[in-house]
Amino acid sequence: MSDKVAVNIATSKGTGILHNQAIVANGVVYCSGQVPADLTTGEIIAGGIQEHTHQCIRNLSAVLEEAGSCLEKAVKVNVFITDMKNFAAMNEVYVQYWGAVKPVRTCVCVRDLPRGADVEIECTALAGKESKL
Template sequence: MFATRHLASLTRSMSTLSRVHTAKAPAAIGPYAQAIKTNGMVYTSGQIPVVPETGNVVEGGITEQTRQSLTNLSEVLKEAGSDLNKVVKTTVFLKDMNDFVAMNEVYASFFSEHQPARSAVQVARLPKDVAVEIECVALTD
């Protein structure tokens, strides 16, 4: 009986999943969505500092790359019916933790009033050898 109810609940939840896509952020470079919207939440894939119009990594260092990653993230959220003020949690992946202070200065300009929970971790390598990738979980309308 429990298994039947659980399966029915899971099936209902699965039917409310919707894929989010906007041309104002880089297209997924693999078999995944820019974000998934479900039950009043949006879960984004990591956004890297690729300029959507060119498909190239933005020129510059960690400052420019963080700005582009957060701009891309903002566009995905907008398409999902959300925005940076509704972000619950972010995860920042850094190629080099020595870039933390510079990344944090740019990050603070995007999250000045509303400051979501955040994790920042150093990783061995990121797609396209970028310096930063940022993902989030947010509320939707």
């Protein structure tokens, strides 16, 4: 039996993803970074940083659900943005997705992201949907 289980959303199998969207190991879900792409087509959605942040988090939510977890179980989030001028606008969206006990987070400004994205978000979450927090 494997110590880790790969997680991939069935609708994204034809989108050219070259890695697993998540790995579950020892009760923890490690999610790969999500760019603001439609999970069915793989295309970056239209819009600016706020629409893109929503899409990244919706994608993470879908991956976590597939892994048997949920956003509320996230303990660590890493955000990568290409322009710190977008930090406040990204945060306006980000805070809508977690309750009073938000996951710890790092936000890093990077020069480029895959496929020309302006934001990418990854997270680590506890496995299991039942909240015991």
